[in-house]
Structures are given as structure tokens and as C-alpha cells.
Amino acid sequence: MDKLAIAGGARLDGTVRISGAKNAALPILAAALLTEEPVVIGNVPHLRDVTTTIELLGRMGVEATVHEGMRLEVDAARVTECYAPYDLVRTMRASILVLGPLLGRFGHADVSLPGGCAIGARPVDLHVAGLRAMGAQVVIEDGYIRAQARRLRGAHIVLEQVTVTGTENLMMAAVLADGQTILENAAREPEVIDLAKFLNTIGARVSGAGTNTIVIEGVERLHGGEYNVLPDRIETGTFLVAGAITGGRVRAEGTRPEDIEAVLGKLREAGAGIKTGPDWVELDMQGRRPRAVDISTAPYPGFPTDMQAQFCALNAVAEGVAAVTENVFENRYMHVSELQRMGAVIKLQGHTAIIHGVERLTAAPVMATDLRASAGLVLAGLVADGETVVDRIYHIDRGYECIEEKLQQLGGRIRRLV
Numbered sequence: 001m002d003k004l005a006i007a008g009g010a011r012l013d014g015t016v017r018i019s020g021a022k023n024a025a026l027p028i029l030a031a032a033l034l035t036e037e038p039v040v041i042g043n044v045p046h047l048r049d050v051t052t053t054i055e056l057l058g059r060m061g062v063e064a065t066v067h068e069g070m071r072l073e074v075d076a077a078r079v080t081e082c083y084a085p086y087d088l089v090r091t092m093r094a095s096i097l098v099l100g101p102l103l104g105r106f107g108h109a110d111v112s113l114p115g116g117c118a119i120g121a122r123p124v125d126l127h128v129a130g131l132r133a134m135g136a137q138v139v140i141e142d143g144y145i146r147a148q149a150r151r152l153r154g155a156h157i158v159l160e161q162v163t164v165t166g167t168e169n170l171m172m173a174a175v176l177a178d179g180q181t182i183l184e185n186a187a188r189e190p191e192v193i194d195l196a197k198f199l200n201t202i203g204a205r206v207s208g209a210g211t212n213t214i215v216i217e218g219v220e221r222l223h224g225g226e227y228n229v230l231p232d233r234i235e236t237g238t239f240l241v242a243g244a245i246t247g248g249r250v251r252a253e254g255t256r257p258e259d260i261e262a263v264l265g266k267l268r269e270a271g272a273g274i275k276t277g278p279d280w281v282e283l284d285m286q287g288r289r290p291r292a293v294d295i296s297t298a299p300y301p302g303f304p305t306d307m308q309a310q311f312c313a314l315n316a317v318a319e320g321v322a323a324v325t326e327n328v329f330e331n332r333y334m335h336v337s338e339l340q341r342m343g344a345v346i347k348l349q350g351h352t353a354i355i356h357g358v359e360r361l362t363a364a365p366v367m368a369t370d371l372r373a374s375a376g377l378v379l380a381g382l383v384a385d386g387e388t389v390v391d392r393i394y395h396i397d398r399g400y401e402c403i404e405e406k407l408q409q410l411g412g413r414i415r416r417l418v
């Protein structure tokens with residue numbers, strides 16, 4: 001099992017190219033199921049979750065051709081089965097995103113329940129409730145969601161809780177439904193907007209994405225098209241924190257500063273100098289130690305839960321005391337015990353971690369538990385005395401493209417142990 005070894009102490013200084021967003025590529029790949037004409041999707045990150053999605057689509061009879069630069073041509077003209085098996089879904093919860101498209105185009109779908117993961121139970125009850133409101137018969141048995149609908153009909157759905165993939169699933173289900181669907185209390189993430197733009201590129205009629213009310217006018221059929229996935233705002237934030245935690249300078253290129261305003265605000269509060277351009281962000285800490293910053297996660301445009309672990313690492317070595325509150329997931333502090341093993345002074349009180357910054361962390365063998373926790377441990381390793389070895393980094397490979405190469409380019413002393 002691969003591990004990452006990080007020698008602490010290097011101050012990062014350089015430029016990093018940001019990859020396409022995992023959490024936009026996954027729903028857009030699933031949305032290709034909605035049309036019988038081929039689509040071409042560009043700027044797709046080369047990640048484990050993407051290859052898992054391609055394998056899942058392949059088992060249904062979808063043909064995916066990888067062109068140079070990870071441009072994917074996806075052809076769902078000959079779908080042979082509407083089935084997402086447990087052995088694949090359990091490795092990637094986002095597989096649930098095939099449910100809406102399969103039901104919307106083919107009228108039936110058998111999709112394994114994703115099951116929980118390290119950060120929480122991750123139920124999909126809101127996805128199912130929305131599909132039922134659109135006229136689907138949904139039975140949950142033997143660990144599978146078995147859904148049927150001669151043709152979904154438009155509905156006015158008020159989501160009880162903001163859910164990103166729930167919003168995406170229902171939006172995709174609605175594009176071929178009979179009539180108008182209104183999704184209220186919809187997620188406003190940039191990845192939701194990207195999916196809506198892709199859907200409209202292939203002939204859907206989606207409006208309001210990015211606000212909390214999305215309106216979808218059902219159409220009879222969709223056509224082909226080409227679309228480039230937006231840059232990954234969480235990868236951007238992660239590398240900026242890498243610059244901040246080491247007191248260095250990092251310029252992220254091929255990204256969108258407007259997608260991470262909440263994160264940039266907190267980095268400024270931590271004492272970082274931030275400059276932005278149309279497609280780049282530059283952070284310069286000028287050798288200073290970061291100041292502690294309080295964090296409270298929330299759905300977009302609030303502070304992203306996917307950046308919480310990275311800011312726990314930053315606060316672990318910051319000047320002062322910080323309160324980090326996780327409001328989105330019920331168990332997203334698996335990184336805390338690992339950071340404590342590196343000398344971090346953190347006290348968990350319910351959903352809040354109270355972090356007393358220390359001058360130095362010490363290297364230790366640590367274990368990744370989920371995608372963003374593992375990123376936080378790598379960041380801590382960049383400043384810990386000695387060599388930190390992070391185990392189970394298949395988690396990190398799911399969401400970060402070539403993380404060690406990118407950190408090496410910035411001057412990080414990191415290598416993969418196979």
C-alpha cells in the first residue's frame with residue numbers, strides 16, 4: 001500500500017497548475033448517461049474517482065475514450081443495463097450520481113446504497129424523497145435503491161437540507177421529465193453551476209443554478225456537445241494553505257479566485273498577503289508564522305467543509321488559539337487524533353476543535369482516513385521536524401492529481417513509498 005514520506009522544514013516557493021475539479025467532473029460524467037449522442041468532456045482530472053466512474057459507466061455499456069490531455073469522449077448510445085453494483089459504489093459514494101440520469105432517461109435504475117464513510121453516515125434520503133416527488137416508485141431492499149418511473153414528472157421540491165449531490169441528482173433527473181421542476185434550498189456550489197452549464201450545452205433548460213432556487217424545464221431529448229470542467233477550488237485552497245503553513249509563497253494558476261472567497265478571507269486573517277488575477281491567486285507569507293483563525297464550515301458560499309482539515313493543520317502551528325467548528329458532517333475530525341500524534345494541541349468539544357498553536361510539530365507515522373484529512377496530514381508533514389510518513393494514501397489519490405509532483409515543484413521534500 002503506497003505511502004507518502006514528507007521531510008519537514010522546506011519553505012514552499014513556486015507556481016502550481018490547478019487541475020479540473022473532481023466534484024464537477026463526477027456529476028458531469030454521470031450526466032453523459034442522459035443523451036444518446038456522444039459528448040466530449042475536457043479538463044478532467046486524472047484521479048482514482050474518475051477512473052472508477054469510467055469503469056462504472058463502462059459496465060452499463062457506455063463507451064469512454066480517453067484522448068490526450070484527459071479529454072474524455074463519452075458515448076451512452078448503447079446502455080445495456082441500469083445497474084450500479086455495491087463493489088464499485090462502496091469505493092466511491094459519488095456513484096449515487098448515476099441514479100437521477102438513469103431514471104430520467106431509461107425509467108429504471110438499481111443503484112447500491114453508498115453506505116457511510118469515515119466522515120459520516122452520508123444518507124441519501126433526500127435524493128430518494130425528491131425522486132419520489134417526481135413520481136418515481138422507489139424501493140430500498142438488499143442494500144439497493146430500486147427505482148422505476150414510466151416518465152418522471154416535474155415537481156416543486158423543497159430540499160430539507162442543502163445537499164450538493166442531492167441537488168445534482170434531482171437536477172439531472174428533471175431535465176427529461178414531463179414539465180417544470182423547481183428545486184428550492186438547492187446547493188449553490190460552483191460545481192452545481194458547472195453541471196447546469198454542461199446540461200444546457202447538450203440541450204437541457206436549467207436556470208437559477210448558483211442560487212438556492214433552480215428551475216428545470218423538461219425536454220424530450222438531449223444532444224451531444226463539448227464542455228471543459230472548471231478548476232478545482234479545493235485543490236487551489238489546499239496548495240495555498242501549503243504556502244501559508246510553511247511561511248512561503250505559492251502562485252496557483254488556471255484557477256478561479258472568485259470560487260474561494262471565504263478561504264482567501266481566512267488566509268488574509270491568518271496574515272497571508274493575497275493577490276488575485278482572472279485565473280490565478282498568489283499567496284505570500286513572507287516567512288511569517290500564521291495567526292490562528294476561527295473556522296465555521298457551511299454550504300457554499302460559506303467556508304467549505306472540504307477545507308476544514310487543512311485549516312486544522314494550519315492552526316496547529318499558528319500563533320494563538322482557534323475554534324474550528326464542523327457544521328456539515330457529523331464526524332469529520334478523524335485527522336485530529338493523527339495531528340495530536342504529531343504534537344498538535346487540540347481539544348474536541350462536540351462539533352468544535354479548540355486548537356492551541358505550537359511552534360513545532362514532530363514527525364510521526366500517521367494514517368489517512370478520508371480524502372481531505374489526508375491532505376491535512378501532508379500539510380502538517382511539511383512543517384514537522386523530521387520525516388512524516390502518511391499511510392493509506394489511496395484516499396489522497398482519489399482527489400488530488402499528482403500531489404507529490406506538484407508539491408516537489410514548489411520545493412516540498414515529499415516522495416511516494418511503494
Ligand code: EPZ
Nearest residue numbers: 023094122123124125126127162163164165166328329371
Ligand atoms: C459533496 O458530498 C461533495 N462530494 C463532498 O466532497 C463535500 O464535502 C460535500 O458535498 C459538502 O460540500 C461530491 O460532490 C462528490 P451533501 P455530498 O449531500 O453531496 C446530509 C470531497 O472531499 N445529507 O452536501 O455527499 C449529509 O449527511 C467530498 O471531495 C442527508 O442527510 O454532501 C451531510 O451532513 C467529501 N441526506 C449534509 O447533508 C441526503 O440525502 C451535506 O451533505 C443527503 C445529504
